[in-house]
Amino acid sequence: MLAWTIYLSFLGALASRLAPSKQAARILALLTALAGLALTIAAALHWQPGELLTVARVPWIPQLGIEYHLAADGISLTLLLLTGIAATAGILFSWNIENRTQEFFAFFLVLIGGVYGVFLAFDLFLLFVFYEIAIIPKYFLIAIWGSVPRDASGEKAGAQREYAAMKLALYSFAGSALVLAGMAATWSVSGGKSLSFDALTRYPFPVHFQMWAFPLVFLGFAVLAGMWPFHTWAPTGHAAAPTAASMLLAGVVMKLGAYGCLRVAMMLFPAGLGPWGFHFLGLGSWRDVFAVLAVIGIVYGASVALVQRDFKFVIGYSSVSHMGFVLLGLMTLTRIGLDGAVLQMFSHGVIAGLLFAVVGRMVYDRTHTRQLHELSPMRLAHYIPFAAVTFILAGMASIGLPGFSGFIAEFQVIVGTWRALPWMAIVAGIGILVGIAFTWRALTMAFFGEPVARSHEHALPPITLPEKIASLLLIATTLVVGLYPRVLTDLILPSLNSPLFEGLRKGAWR
C-alpha cells in the first residue's frame, strides 16, 4: 500500500493539471497529500520494530540486475511521515496561489512523488531516479512562482528568481552527477549483478574503493543537505521560492541529501569512514573532514543569519545551521548521534516549514516586504497575533527548548558528539547560542518593533483557516515529538540495529 504514496502523488499531479478550476486543483492536491499522509501513518502504526517492510520487488532492468525494489525501515518511515505532513501543510499554505494554479499544484505533487520515491527506494538505481525526478519541479516552482524582495521589480525580479532557481537546479544536478559516477562505479565494482541495497550491503567492497567512493557519494548528497561550503544554493533558493516550495525545500528536499548520505554513502561504504593512516591538517579520515565541515556549517549558518536584513534569508541560513547538526550527528558514528541526526531531519523539516510559512505566507503575502527594518515599525504582533504566536513557538522549537522536537534531536546529537569528538561539541554548542541570538533578533524586529511616531493603520487581511489548520498541524507535530520522542525513536533505533547497518556498526562505530 505504501507504494501508492508515490503513484497517488503522480496521479494527483496529473489530475490537478487537468482540473477544470483552480479550486478543484487545490482540493485535489490536498486530498492527494492527505491520502499520502494517511497511508504513511497506517504503515508506521503497523510496523514491527526492526522490520524491513518490503513494498514492491520486481525485476526492472534484468540485463543490469536492476530491480524495482521499494521497501521501508524505521528511518524511511520517519521521513515518509515528515513528507506527508510537510506536503499537507505546504498545500494548505499555498491556498492563495492564483497564478497558473493548476500547474503549480502539478509541479508540487511531482516533487512530492519524487521525494516519497527516494525515501521508499531500496535499489540504488531507483533511489537515484526518484532523486533526480525531484530536481526539475523545484526549478519551475521557484522560477515561475517564486517571491523576491520588494525593491526588485519586473525584469529584475524575474532575473533574481531565475538565478536562484538555476543555481539550485545546478547545485542539485552537480551533486547528483557525483552520485551517478559513484553509482556506476559501484555497479561495476560489485560485478554488475545488482544494485539492491540488501545485495550491496552484503558485498565486500575493497577498502581502497570505499575510500574514494564514500567521499564522492557523500559529497554528492551533502550538497543537497546544505553542507558548508556547498550550501549557497540553500539561502538564495529558499528565499526566492514560493512559500510552499521553501517549506518543502528546507523541510524535505534537504533531507533527501542527508538521507542519501546515511542510506547510500555511510551504509554501503562504511570503511570509507575509517582512518586514512596519515594526518593532514590534523584530519585523519573523511569522517573528520565532514565533521569539521558540518561544525563550520552550524556556526557559519547561525552567524550569517544573525546579520541578515531579509527575514527570509534569516530562516534560509538557519536551515544551513540546523542541517549542520544532521551531518554532525551522522559523523559521530554513535547510536545516539545517528538517532539524533534522523530526529533532527524530522524536527527541522517540521520547524523550518513552520518558520517559512510564517515568513513567506503570513507576513510577506500581507505586508509585501521581507526587510526586517521595514517590518519593525509595523508591530505585526499587534495586527496578526496568530503569526506572532506561531513564530514564537516555532522559534522556541528551533532554538531547542525542551518540550519541542528540536531539543531532543539536537541534544542527542550533542551527546553523541561529546562522546566521539568532544571539542566539536563545544563549537556546536556555540552555534546553538548564536541560534538563540538570531531567532530572538528576528522575532523582536519582525513582530515587536518600536512603533514609529507617524503610526498608520495597516489593513492586513486576517489569517485564513487553511493557514491556521496547517500551523496547528505543524506545531502539534513538533510538540508531540518533543514531549514523547518515542513515537519516532521507536522507529529509528531498531532500524539502526538492523543488519543493513552492520558494516557501519562493525567498522567505525563507537
Place this chain on the structure above:
Amino acid sequence: MNAVSYLELLRLTLPEIALTVAALLLLTLDLTLLRPSPLARRFSVAAFIACAGCLAAIALVAASSATASLPDGMFVLTPLTHVVHIVLLVLALLTVLLSTATRFTDHVGEYIALILFATVAMMFLIATENLLLIFVALEFLSLSLYILTGFDKHSRQSAEGALKYFLFGGMSAGFLLFGMSLLYGLSGSIELPRIAAAVSGPSLDPLLLIAIVMVAIGFGFKVAAAPFHLWAPDAYQGAPTVSAGFIASSSKVASFFIFAQVVTLALLPAAGTAGYRGYTPGWVPVIAIIAALSMVLGNLAAIAQTSLRRLLAYSAIGHAGYMLIAFAAHTPESLSALLYYVITYALASLGAFGVLGALEAEGVDRIRDLAGLNRRAPGMAFCLLIFLLSLAGIPPLSGFFGKFFVFAAALHAEPHLSLLWLVLLAVAMSAVSLYYYLGVLKQVYVTEGPADAPPLRIAPPTRIGVWLLAALVVILGCAPSLLLNWFSIH
C-alpha cells in the same frame, strides 16, 4: 570468388527494394498526376506512400529474421542488423510524418524520395562488413544528406550549410578512404574480420596507427565529433528543420553503428587502453581523446548559443562524446550501451527538431522566440520539455538510462576503473548541459510571451509524430529492458 545468386540477393534486400519502389512510385506520381494539386495534398499523398513503404519494409525485416552472409562480407544480416534496420525505418517513418507540414519547397516528390533513398543507403551501410561497400554506402548516404541540407533553395543559410557540409564531408571521405587503403595494404583484405586476423601481432605497426587515426578522422566527421565538428552547427541551422532532424537522428544511428563495427571488427587486436595508468596505443585512446574533446567543446559552446538549432547542434557534438565513451569502454556490453544511447538520442533529437519544425511557420528560431510557448501550444511545450530533459539525462526519460549504461560500461572496462577520468569528465559536462537545456525550457515555461499571441495551429501529422516520439522517449526510459531484450534476443 564464389558466384552470388542474384535471386538470393534480391530476397535478402527485399526491404531495401520495397523502400526504393515506394520512393520511385511517389516520385513518378508527384511528377505526373499530382503536379496540378495543391501543395498540402501533394505532401500528404507522398507521405502516405512513403509511410506505406516504410511499414512494408518493417514488416519484411521483421518477417525474415534469417541471418545471412554473402561472400567477402558484402552483405551480412545478423540479428543486430535487423534491429538497427527496424530502428532506421521507424525513424524514417517519423521523419516523413513530421515533414508533411513543410511548405518551403514545391519539389515534394524529390524531398520525400531523398529521405527514403538516404534510409536505403543507411540500411546497406549497416548490413555490410566490406570496406568497399561501407565506403560506397556512406557516400550514397552523404550525397542524399547534402541535397537534403541544401533543399531550401530560397535560403542562403541552407545553401551555405549544405556547401560546408559537402566540403567537410568530401574531405572526410578522403581521410576515410586513405585509412581504408592503408588497412587494405596492411592486411590484403577488405573484409573486416579478415583484416583483424591479418593485423593481429605482438606489436602495433606504425602504419596501422596511421590507418586508425585516418579512419577515426573520417568517421569523426560523419558523427560530428570534435574537433571535426565544424560543419554541424551551420548545417543544422541552415538545413530545413526536418532534414536537420533526420541528420541528427537516423544518420547518427547508422554512422555510429558502422563506426563501431569497423573499429571493433577490423581493429580488434589493436585496441590499446586509455587508462590514466598503463596507457597503451591503439584505437581506444584515440577514441577516448575525441570523446573528451567533444564533450567539453560541445557542451561549453552550447551555452553561448542564441539559436535553438545551433544549440542542438553543439549539444549533438557533446552527445557524440558520450557515445564515443561507450566505444572506448570496449567491453561486451558497450555495443548495447552505444545502441541504446544512440537510438534514444535519435528519438529525442528528432522530436526536438519536430517541435521546431512545427513552430517554423511562426518564424521561431531564436531561443527567446519560444517565450510563452506553454500558453500558445501546451502540448508541444510539454513534448519539448520531455525531449530536452531526456537529452539532459533526467530520469525517468530514456536519456538518463542511456547515460548510466554508458558510464557503467566504461567503468567495467579493463583494467578496472581505468576510464574513471573520462566518466568524471562526462558527469561534469552533463551538469553543464542541464544549464543550457533549462535555459530553453525557461523560455518555454517561465518567460511570458506577448500577451496577444494567438494559440499555435499544429498540423495533425506533425502532432502525431511528435507525441509518438515523446511517448517512445518516456516508455523506453521507464522500461529500458524492452530495447535491451531486443538487442540480445534476436
